[in-house]
Amino acid sequence: MNKPTSGAAAVVLAIAVAFGAAAVDFKDAFRTRKMSYLMTPVGEIYAIDPQHPLHRAFLFHYANNLPYRWSRTPLGFVRWNSGWLVADGSNYLTHFRDDGLFDALVELPVRVVKVAATDDAVWAVSLIATNSAVQLWRSTDGHSFAPYMGGTSPVRFTSLANSLLILTASPEGDVYVASIIGPPIVHRVWPPDRRSEIRIAYSRSKMRAGMEEIYGAVDDVTEYSLPLRDILPLPDGGFAVLRNREDVRGATGKLELLKGRRADRYDRAGHQTATAVFARSVHWLTEVTRSKVIGVSNAGDVVVAAWGKPVPEEIVVP
């Protein structure tokens, strides 16, 4: 159903996936080489791949097939080593077998809300880190986690909001981190010999560009620099970025807000090679080919856009 069409660098196809009357509100997405998975707040897993539309795959459950009872809302998950690990903001990951059957609780040294996985390691973001040296945790057995210190600093964070991170990883081993609130920079933190900071394209107002750092508690984050909402590592060593909250100049000359509408492709060296524009806002990228990119909203809308010429970074003045 996700057949690409040619045309301008605009959207080519938008498909609303019908889930009936009940609204779906996905909390997290996880991508493998062949498949993308999305998780609902009650622990339902949906799947999408190039051959199949978004569909309900299974529900995390007990041996008697009863739904797993969460003590907290599940917020992040990965598929790893023939099983699933789910984070809920506590200092435990819940481990399920491949078919979603509950297996065990894995105790962690810190509270975790976000997890990512390469073929050989699980990564987690601490929710209670006070500096970057204790923010990222890594495990090669899925049980024992140690802080990843590469390129980090023990300088105390200026705000709790420093824990708001995008964390994604590729099966091949690349791990990317970016701040939800902050400058438009993606950090490749693994493998060690490819560690780098990559500046990404982001269009924002001069005011937003001046609000890259938070001090203390945040009342309204929407005015801050919010450059990206997703990173999808690619098998060739490059990656795709889904821009988040952008200010762009509209046809009338006034600034307009674009939210989750533009994606960019970057090569292995971190050079921007293409931009695509979605017809509607999406939350995650699920597939990238040479000609198109597919995104999914947190309500389950699947939207396809064609790659076009790269649209560079811009600071626009009202």
Add this chain to the structure above:
Amino acid sequence: MKHIKILLLAVTAAALLAVPCAAQDLAFNADFSIGTSWGGSGSCLNDYNNCLRGCGPVDSFAAAGCKADCWVSYYDCVLASAIS
């Protein structure tokens, strides 16, 4: 008697397991004033402040865990707002 011993052992083990996390929660709470209501009128902050009131005033391990749970909810709320 045997059942009581088993129960005591289980309670002690649970308490010991909870301590490292609670200790971290306490340290984190103190570092970022998590236990204190924050100013502001945004819905995330309102929810956060209301949540804190339910944790009680005592700066115990239990209250620290409760307050850190409030922070988890606040985190999720701010994240949803940032990516709305």
